[in-house]
Amino acid sequence: MRNTLTIARKEFKSYLTSPMAYVVIGIFLVLTGVFFGTSSSTYLETSIRGVWDFWGALFLMAFTALITMRLIAEEKKLGTLELLLTAPVRDSEIIVGKFLGSLGIFVVILLLTLYYPLLLIIFGDPDLSPIGTGYLGIFLFGTTCLAIGIFASSVTSNQIVSAVIAGGILFALWFIGLAAGYLPEALGEIINYFSLSYYFPAFISGIVDTRGLVYYLSITVLFIFLAIRSLENSRWG
């Protein structure tokens, strides 16, 4: 546990010292801010739905792919993975630590977006429960994306390749949900269960869907497990 936290803390700090992270966070906030502004002024919405609907979720996927791409790939490229793998630390502690580090930065960004609901509360009378479940949904969704991102980063030493792999897996998992609508009902429903996009709307509209909870947590655990296996595998090269 101590090792995991040591690695998580280091990862979190190195995000804060890298200009790249600030740029990505800045772009992310500008875009979600535009969505929020449009939805609240044009459609007179007093919810955060406008921020996290379709485009917001897609940006979240791109964003997580970008902040996780360096986690393992950079260590491989710089050779510093040798330091970690020869330290008295379990492979699982390395992966979970790095995952928690990126989760930390994600939580900071979510906190930064809290001023959208805050504005709603000051200037309007929003229904708070869908905002709460919405943030729970976004948190779960983002966590899943980060786990997929760290797995992608563990299979390559090239950060761009990592981002492309993560983006590929995420978009595939997202779009099978959209494609499912065009398939025969029974098949479509099965495919929907595996889709990242299927459970998201419920959370945004104020429902805590336990199936969604189970789905996001299982996918997260699965990809963290795969990332650990992939790291172990690098010893057999």
Place this chain on the structure above:
Amino acid sequence: MIRVENLTKYYGKRLAVDNISFNVEKGEIVGFLGPNGAGKTTTMRIITGFLAPTRGEAWVADYNIMSHSLEARQHIGYFAEAVPLYTDMTVRSYLDFLARLRGLDENRIKTRIDDVVEICHIEEYIDVIIGKLSKGFRQRVGVAQAIIHEPEVLILDEPTIGIDPIQVAMTRQLIKELGKERTILLSTHILPEASMTCDRVIIIHEGKIVAQDRIESLSSIVAGSKRIRLEIEGPSKEIAEHLRQIKGVAQVQYDGSHYIVEYPTKQDLRSKITETIVKGSWPLLSMESIQMSLEDVFLKLTSEEDKRQ
């Protein structure tokens, strides 16, 4: 302290380390020698747990590197050839991070950081970003991280490569210091380095150990021949010619001031040589037998190995 048994490593189909076994006793400094690509780094990476062996086993401080990997790693300080450093961290935060990973107590971390920066002479750079340091200082930071948790075993992979001669001398001095209380396995392809710092050497070539012994005794292993160096006044060509004619002499070289005579160890030709010189009435100024240098041993061993194949 380090025990390696029948270690073999394949990278895909390429054989990198071929069934090697050796021991390093507590308190020894052992040189691990071989040309580039001989398998030194691979062997060290297996001992430190970075790579898994294809076959064979190894123990560090009596912990098996596969079944008790974490305990084994706890006892190792490793300086990797590539000098892996987080270039966006300061020296202090880098050392702090690695000290924590190796399980140092909160209150010991600070004193150990102070200790190692002093030992490695990097006090003034402790708050500098590593990316801004020169190669030589990065090397020292690499050494500092290897010793921060006071490991019993140090594995140093080419610690003096690519730094200037003064720093090389300092690093060697440091290794000798460290070797007083620790067990060290030091890889290098710079032979004088091994003869200066090591008690014993292991020579590896194309993944196989071709020799392992104390440096003094190594020369006699290859030996077969003995060399003496002579300083003689007089006409060099004639003297060399006379020396060559002595029965048993294999080779005579003249380098402008000294003659080097080589002959098989089985017979001692020294008296015959002096006889010849006295007969020619040339004044003999000096005569000494010379040890084969580690270079000679090394070249001989590795080239013989090549011939055999």
